[in-house]
Amino acid sequence: MPNVHKSIVAVSNAMPVGGGLDGIVPAIVYNSGEETAHRFVEYFIGQIRNPNTRQAYGHAVKLFLSWCEAKGAQRLEDITYIAVASYIEQHPGNPQTVNQHLTAIRRLFAWLVKQKLLAMNPAENIVGRKYRTKIGKTPELETVEMRQLVDSFDVSHIIGLRDRALICLMGFSFARIGAVLAMNVEDYFLKGASHWIRLHEKGGKYLELPLHHTANEYLHGYVETATSQEGITWGKGTPLFRSQQRGRVRKLSDRRLDRRDSWAMVKRRCKAAGINTDACNHTFRATGITNFLENGGALEIAQEIAAHADSRTTALYDRRREKVSLDEIERIRF
Incomplete structure (x- = not known):
């Protein structure tokens, strides 16, 4: 079997x-x-x-x-x-x-x-634990930290270009790491005058989004360099984000980058940039949503971009309420 x-x-x-x-x-x-x-x-x-x-x-x-x-x-x-x-x-x-x-x-x-193999479900009436969450626990990066991280990449080689493109794609599209890693080359495409991405979401659904010009610049640079300098052939159905060859420094393989390797990459990159080492793959979803809302974006639009079924889920990524200025604290006078 x-x-x-x-x-x-x-x-x-x-x-x-x-x-x-x-x-x-x-x-x-x-x-x-x-x-x-x-x-x-x-x-x-x-x-x-x-x-x-x-x-x-x-x-x-x-x-x-x-x-x-x-x-x-x-x-x-x-x-x-x-x-x-x-x-x-x-x-x-x-x-x-x-x-x-x-x-x-x-x-x-x-x-x-x-399947009529058991007479009863012993877990059917078990009550789970109650909890209430108003703000998510996923660590986010401040705008200056995100910029610091992006600027820290050594893009003289293909692995640096790949990592920068991957992180920025998550930040600018609010995409889940699983949806980004599942992308094939045809999921990055030209539509009219703009480049778009196709994200395969849970339940067999997919979401098509226009790509932010900065994310497009980084992703295009990664794909073009992989083609011209690395000899990568981008056939239909081939993974967009590829893993590094085993035993080969700064060379891409034909295999898809997996979640564990991407998690390790994020940890390594954040540590090297001297920023929040608690960051994880999900950090860039929270960072992007908060930045979008801080700059006047609407919660319902953020919900649509993030492909959340419920706006309350999107609100968990909104960290504006956590940011209390020193001026506000100084209002306390004893």
């Missing part, structure tokens, strides 16, 4: 890979019968289309089932409402993480009940 093996490996190495299903899925699942084991694999392969969700849910389920096995459960049928509630109660994560894990557990059991 090679395809099953590859698919499960993609679920964040959620399950150890062996010779048969008993080596792919956790023992607690396999002990419930081979049909249950098959449906378990089918759930991750066929029911979760987004690879990031698949990875997160696979990790959550792995942790939960390992905990159940450590508590003595031998089959899925041994997992009760009390077991799920106890697991959620002792979970050390923050409310968002705990609720995501609960959703992953609940959806898996709902799928197995639907």
Whole structure:
């Protein structure tokens, strides 16, 4: 079953890979019968289309089932409402993480009940942890820091050009790192007199946006240099942002840059520029939205550019309310 093996490996190495299903899925699942084991694999392969969700849910389920096995459960049928509630109660994560894990557990059991492999869903009526967020926690960069970062790139080589284009594309388009890394060369195109980008968003949707002239300048420079100096052939379906060749300094490979490498790049670049080392891939989404709003942009337009279904989500990235001037503080007089 090679395809099953590859698919499960993609679920964040959620399950150890062996010779048969008993080596792919956790023992607690396999002990419930081979049909249950098959449906378990089918759930991750066929029911979760987004690879990031698949990875997160696979990790959550792995942790939960390992905990159940450590508590003595031998089959899925041994997992009760009390077991799920106890697991959620002792979970050390923050409310968002705990609720995501609960959703992953609940959806898996709902799928197995639907397949008539289990009589009940022990997670169905478990209540998650309450929390309220008015301002997001993603670190943003001040305008001067963003400029400092952009100016710090050594663009005498292709890797510097790639990294500058990638970071600025996220900042100027509010794009998620997953959507940017998923771009192929045809997703950067000329429409009328302007260059546009096509971002593949969650749920199979895509968003087309005109490209800011600065981002276009940087992206065009990256693509042109890769073509003229690196000999890259930009055929349809080829990744726009490519990884560095292994063992080769400052050379691009044919492989797509992945999230972990882009995260490490952002950390490395910010440290070298002497700015906020807490920055991550998502930082440039928050930075772009806040800068847009500070310069008179409307929240509903920011929501549309960011492809948020709810304006409250966009508002989490608006950090203007966090910026209290010293003049305001000096109004306090004892």
